[in-house]
Amino acid sequence: EAxxxxxxxxKVAVTGGKVTLSCHQTNNHDYMYWYRQDTGHxxxxxxxxxxxxxxxxxxxxxxxxxxxxxxxxxxxxxxxxSLSQTAVYFCASSLWGGxxxxxxxxxxxxxx
Amino acid sequence: xxxxxQSSPSLTVQExxxxxxxxxxxxxxxxxxxxxxxxxxxxPTLLIxxxxxxxxxxxxxxxxxxNKSGKHFSLHITASQPEDTAVYxxxxxxxxxxxxxxxxxxGAKLTVSP
Numbered sequence: 549e550a551x552x553x554x555x556x557x558x559k560v561a562v563t564g565g566k567v568t569l570s571c572h573q574t575n576n577h578d579y580m581y582w583y584r585q586d587t588g589h590x591x592x593x594x595x596x597x598x599x600x601x602x603x604x605x606x607x608x609x610x611x612x613x614x615x616x617x618x619x620x621x622x623x624x625x626x627x628x629x630s631l632s633q634t635a636v637y638f639c640a641s642s643l644w645g646g647x648x649x650x651x652x653x654x655x656x657x658x659x660x
Numbered sequence: 661x662x663x664x665x666q667s668s669p670s671l672t673v674q675e676x677x678x679x680x681x682x683x684x685x686x687x688x689x690x691x692x693x694x695x696x697x698x699x700x701x702x703x704p705t706l707l708i709x710x711x712x713x714x715x716x717x718x719x720x721x722x723x724x725x726x727n728k729s730g731k732h733f734s735l736h737i738t739a740s741q742p743e744d745t746a747v748y749x750x751x752x753x754x755x756x757x758x759x760x761x762x763x764x765x766x767g768a769k770l771t772v773s774p
Contacts, residue, residue, distance in 0.1 A: 646691070
Protein backbone atom coordinates (compact mmCIF):
# COMPACT_ATOMS: atom_id res chain seq x y z
CA GLU A 549 0.00 0.00 0.00
CA ALA A 550 1.37 3.39 -1.06
CA UNK A 551 2.87 5.25 1.89
CA UNK A 552 2.91 8.71 0.27
CA UNK A 553 -0.17 9.72 -1.65
CA UNK A 554 -0.94 12.92 -3.50
CA UNK A 555 -4.17 14.46 -4.67
CA UNK A 556 -5.18 15.37 -7.23
CA UNK A 557 -3.01 13.37 -9.62
CA UNK A 558 -3.56 15.94 -12.31
CA LYS A 559 -5.17 19.33 -12.46
CA VAL A 560 -5.86 22.08 -14.95
CA ALA A 561 -6.08 25.53 -13.42
CA VAL A 562 -6.69 29.00 -14.78
CA THR A 563 -4.21 31.81 -14.44
CA GLY A 564 -4.89 33.78 -11.27
CA GLY A 565 -6.84 30.98 -9.65
CA LYS A 566 -6.06 29.27 -6.37
CA VAL A 567 -4.66 25.74 -6.39
CA THR A 568 -4.14 23.43 -3.45
CA LEU A 569 -2.11 20.25 -3.78
CA SER A 570 -2.38 17.73 -0.96
CA CYS A 571 0.00 15.12 0.34
CA HIS A 572 -0.60 12.39 2.89
CA GLN A 573 1.95 9.97 4.33
CA THR A 574 1.58 6.92 6.52
CA ASN A 575 5.32 6.44 7.13
CA ASN A 576 5.23 8.19 10.51
CA HIS A 577 7.96 10.49 9.17
CA ASP A 578 8.71 13.89 10.62
CA TYR A 579 10.06 15.44 7.42
CA MET A 580 7.93 16.24 4.39
CA TYR A 581 8.88 18.06 1.21
CA TRP A 582 7.38 19.61 -1.89
CA TYR A 583 9.40 19.58 -5.12
CA ARG A 584 8.66 20.64 -8.66
CA GLN A 585 10.08 18.88 -11.67
CA ASP A 586 10.69 20.69 -14.92
CA THR A 587 12.56 19.47 -17.96
CA GLY A 588 16.20 20.45 -17.61
CA HIS A 589 15.91 21.41 -13.94
CA UNK A 590 15.64 18.11 -12.12
CA UNK A 591 13.91 18.37 -8.74
CA UNK A 592 13.76 21.75 -7.06
CA UNK A 593 12.69 22.11 -3.45
CA UNK A 594 9.80 24.52 -2.85
CA UNK A 595 8.95 24.10 0.83
CA UNK A 596 9.59 21.52 3.50
CA UNK A 597 8.63 20.80 7.08
CA UNK A 598 10.12 18.83 9.94
CA UNK A 599 7.36 19.29 12.48
CA UNK A 600 3.62 19.84 12.38
CA UNK A 601 2.41 23.44 12.27
CA UNK A 602 5.75 24.65 10.95
CA UNK A 603 7.13 25.00 7.43
CA UNK A 604 10.45 26.08 5.95
CA UNK A 605 11.30 27.74 2.66
CA UNK A 606 13.17 25.67 0.15
CA UNK A 607 15.15 26.87 -2.84
CA UNK A 608 12.26 28.26 -4.92
CA UNK A 609 9.46 29.31 -2.51
CA UNK A 610 8.22 32.40 -4.37
CA UNK A 611 4.59 32.07 -5.44
CA UNK A 612 3.94 29.11 -3.15
CA UNK A 613 2.75 28.64 0.40
CA UNK A 614 2.79 25.46 2.45
CA UNK A 615 0.76 24.11 5.34
CA UNK A 616 1.53 21.22 7.71
CA UNK A 617 -1.53 20.78 9.91
CA UNK A 618 -0.47 17.34 11.14
CA UNK A 619 2.45 14.94 10.86
CA UNK A 620 0.64 13.06 8.10
CA UNK A 621 -0.50 15.94 5.90
CA UNK A 622 1.38 18.59 3.96
CA UNK A 623 -0.26 20.93 1.45
CA UNK A 624 1.14 23.21 -1.23
CA UNK A 625 -0.90 26.29 -2.03
CA UNK A 626 -0.70 28.46 -5.11
CA UNK A 627 -2.72 31.57 -4.24
CA UNK A 628 -2.49 33.08 -7.72
CA UNK A 629 -1.52 30.41 -10.21
CA SER A 630 0.68 31.51 -13.11
CA LEU A 631 1.67 29.91 -16.41
CA SER A 632 5.21 29.42 -15.12
CA GLN A 633 3.90 27.11 -12.41
CA THR A 634 2.94 24.45 -14.92
CA ALA A 635 5.02 21.46 -13.82
CA VAL A 636 4.92 18.08 -12.12
CA TYR A 637 4.89 18.38 -8.34
CA PHE A 638 6.26 15.68 -6.07
CA CYS A 639 5.72 15.30 -2.36
CA ALA A 640 8.15 13.26 -0.30
CA SER A 641 8.72 12.22 3.29
CA SER A 642 11.71 11.08 5.30
CA LEU A 643 12.37 10.01 8.85
CA TRP A 644 14.95 12.77 9.26
CA GLY A 645 16.76 15.24 7.02
CA GLY A 646 19.62 12.92 6.16
CA UNK A 647 17.61 9.86 5.40
CA UNK A 648 16.02 8.25 2.36
CA UNK A 649 13.16 10.23 0.92
CA UNK A 650 10.01 8.42 -0.16
CA UNK A 651 8.18 10.12 -2.98
CA UNK A 652 4.53 10.29 -3.86
CA UNK A 653 3.32 9.57 -7.41
CA UNK A 654 3.35 13.22 -8.44
CA UNK A 655 0.71 15.75 -9.51
CA UNK A 656 0.73 17.11 -13.02
CA UNK A 657 -0.41 20.74 -12.89
CA UNK A 658 -1.25 22.67 -16.02
CA UNK A 659 -2.00 26.36 -15.71
CA UNK A 660 -3.78 27.89 -18.70
CA UNK B 661 22.97 29.01 -7.20
CA UNK B 662 22.81 25.33 -7.84
CA UNK B 663 24.53 23.46 -5.04
CA UNK B 664 24.71 20.13 -6.83
CA UNK B 665 25.80 20.02 -10.44
CA GLN B 666 25.31 16.96 -12.56
CA SER B 667 27.27 16.63 -15.79
CA SER B 668 26.37 14.73 -18.96
CA PRO B 669 22.60 15.18 -19.13
CA SER B 670 22.25 12.31 -21.58
CA LEU B 671 24.25 9.09 -21.95
CA THR B 672 23.96 5.93 -23.99
CA VAL B 673 25.72 2.66 -23.20
CA GLN B 674 25.53 -0.77 -24.74
CA GLU B 675 24.05 -3.61 -22.77
CA UNK B 676 26.73 -5.20 -20.62
CA UNK B 677 28.85 -2.05 -20.57
CA UNK B 678 30.11 0.07 -17.69
CA UNK B 679 28.72 3.51 -17.03
CA UNK B 680 29.88 6.35 -14.81
CA UNK B 681 27.65 9.22 -13.76
CA UNK B 682 29.22 12.26 -12.10
CA UNK B 683 28.10 14.91 -9.67
CA UNK B 684 29.87 17.91 -8.14
CA UNK B 685 28.82 19.83 -5.06
CA UNK B 686 29.76 23.15 -3.52
CA UNK B 687 28.88 22.99 0.17
CA UNK B 688 31.67 21.76 2.45
CA UNK B 689 29.06 20.85 5.05
CA UNK B 690 27.44 18.18 2.89
CA UNK B 691 27.79 14.78 4.53
CA UNK B 692 25.17 12.67 2.79
CA UNK B 693 25.26 11.72 -0.89
CA UNK B 694 22.68 9.75 -2.82
CA UNK B 695 21.62 8.59 -6.24
CA UNK B 696 17.95 8.30 -7.14
CA UNK B 697 16.50 6.52 -10.15
CA UNK B 698 13.42 7.74 -11.98
CA UNK B 699 11.46 6.03 -14.74
CA UNK B 700 9.24 8.18 -17.01
CA UNK B 701 5.95 9.12 -15.36
CA UNK B 702 7.10 7.55 -12.10
CA UNK B 703 8.45 9.00 -8.90
CA PRO B 704 12.13 8.89 -7.91
CA THR B 705 13.35 6.03 -5.74
CA LEU B 706 16.59 5.75 -3.81
CA LEU B 707 19.20 3.63 -5.60
CA ILE B 708 22.20 3.96 -3.31
CA UNK B 709 23.56 6.41 -0.76
CA UNK B 710 26.73 7.02 1.25
CA UNK B 711 27.71 9.15 4.20
CA UNK B 712 30.89 11.18 4.35
CA UNK B 713 32.65 8.82 6.77
CA UNK B 714 33.31 6.40 3.89
CA UNK B 715 34.51 7.00 0.35
CA UNK B 716 32.87 4.04 -1.35
CA UNK B 717 29.77 1.94 -1.08
CA UNK B 718 28.84 -1.00 -3.25
CA UNK B 719 25.46 -2.61 -3.78
CA UNK B 720 25.44 -5.27 -6.46
CA UNK B 721 26.12 -3.66 -9.82
CA UNK B 722 26.01 -0.17 -8.34
CA UNK B 723 28.88 1.59 -6.59
CA UNK B 724 29.06 5.16 -5.34
CA UNK B 725 32.46 6.79 -4.94
CA UNK B 726 32.96 9.91 -2.85
CA ASN B 727 35.87 12.31 -3.29
CA LYS B 728 35.46 14.83 -0.47
CA SER B 729 38.55 16.87 -1.25
CA GLY B 730 37.35 17.28 -4.81
CA LYS B 731 33.71 17.79 -3.80
CA HIS B 732 32.73 15.10 -6.25
CA PHE B 733 30.81 11.84 -6.16
CA SER B 734 30.00 9.35 -8.85
CA LEU B 735 27.83 6.34 -9.60
CA HIS B 736 29.34 3.37 -11.39
CA ILE B 737 27.02 0.87 -13.01
CA THR B 738 28.50 -2.39 -14.27
CA ALA B 739 26.95 -4.97 -16.58
CA SER B 740 24.37 -2.45 -17.79
CA GLN B 741 20.92 -3.85 -18.50
CA PRO B 742 17.99 -2.46 -20.52
CA GLU B 743 16.05 -1.95 -17.28
CA ASP B 744 18.75 0.52 -16.20
CA THR B 745 17.33 2.90 -18.79
CA ALA B 746 16.04 5.78 -16.65
CA VAL B 747 16.88 9.23 -15.35
CA TYR B 748 19.45 9.26 -12.55
CA UNK B 749 19.39 12.11 -10.05
CA UNK B 750 22.24 12.83 -7.68
CA UNK B 751 21.48 14.44 -4.34
CA UNK B 752 23.52 15.78 -1.46
CA UNK B 753 22.85 17.44 1.85
CA UNK B 754 24.15 18.54 5.23
CA UNK B 755 22.24 16.35 7.61
CA UNK B 756 23.31 17.55 11.02
CA UNK B 757 20.73 19.25 13.16
CA UNK B 758 17.10 19.92 12.50
CA UNK B 759 15.82 21.36 9.28
CA UNK B 760 18.31 19.62 7.03
CA UNK B 761 17.41 18.94 3.43
CA UNK B 762 18.78 17.59 0.17
CA UNK B 763 19.76 19.41 -3.00
CA UNK B 764 19.22 17.50 -6.24
CA UNK B 765 21.08 17.68 -9.50
CA UNK B 766 19.28 18.22 -12.81
CA GLY B 767 19.37 14.53 -13.69
CA ALA B 768 21.09 12.44 -16.34
CA LYS B 769 19.10 10.38 -18.82
CA LEU B 770 20.67 6.98 -19.36
CA THR B 771 19.77 4.73 -22.26
CA VAL B 772 21.04 1.15 -22.36
CA SER B 773 20.90 -0.17 -25.90
CA PRO B 774 20.62 -3.90 -26.61
